[in-house]
Amino acid sequence: MPNNSVLTDEPCPVARSVDVIGDRWSLLIVRDAFDGACRFGELQRNLGVARNILSDRLRKLVEAGILDMQAASDGTAYQQYVLTAKGESLFPVVVALRQWGEQHLFKRGERHSVLIDKRTGKPIPLMKPTARDGGGLPPSATEVRKLA
Known part of the structure; x- marks a missing residue:
């Protein structure tokens, strides 16, 4: 590049x-x-x-x-x-931005588009980081390690 x-x-x-x-x-x-x-x-x-x-x-x-x-x-x-x-491979990034916008940038009841799973016809689940055991992973449970 x-x-x-x-x-x-x-x-x-x-x-x-x-x-x-x-x-x-x-x-x-x-x-x-x-x-x-x-x-x-x-x-x-x-x-x-x-x-x-x-x-x-x-x-x-x-x-x-x-x-x-x-x-x-x-x-x-x-x-x-x-x-x-x-x-x-940017799809999860776009989905995360979409979901964040849906949660925080629309008034209750305000119309907006929704990302649907074509197989089920239902909105896709909220994306969130998960630990290796499958549980939720909040920011407080993570850290950035700087490489020397």
Whole structure:
């Protein structure tokens, strides 16, 4: 990955992650990619973002290996953006942000979208860290160990 895409000297994985996907547009592009949006025009319409900003964020996401550009699946001359395995591994991050927003950013009874398990038709369970024994893991039960 190019040095300008990552805080190469930063030892914190959160800081490095935010450097790559932490801005509004990058996260929303990834969200829309999970929802099936794959063409530039489609992403621009969905997001209402300026072309130059969208182009810049797509380029950075491709450089970071989160999205891949490939020929359109319908055989047209267009290109499409698809999530790589690295990009698909962001799904829990997007789900966690969604669930946090559902819990804290909507008034009681206010309408919002819900992520549904296609197999059951039910909302997916709340994501939360779990210990090896399967029990809940609150922040107070964890610590960050700095590597020497």
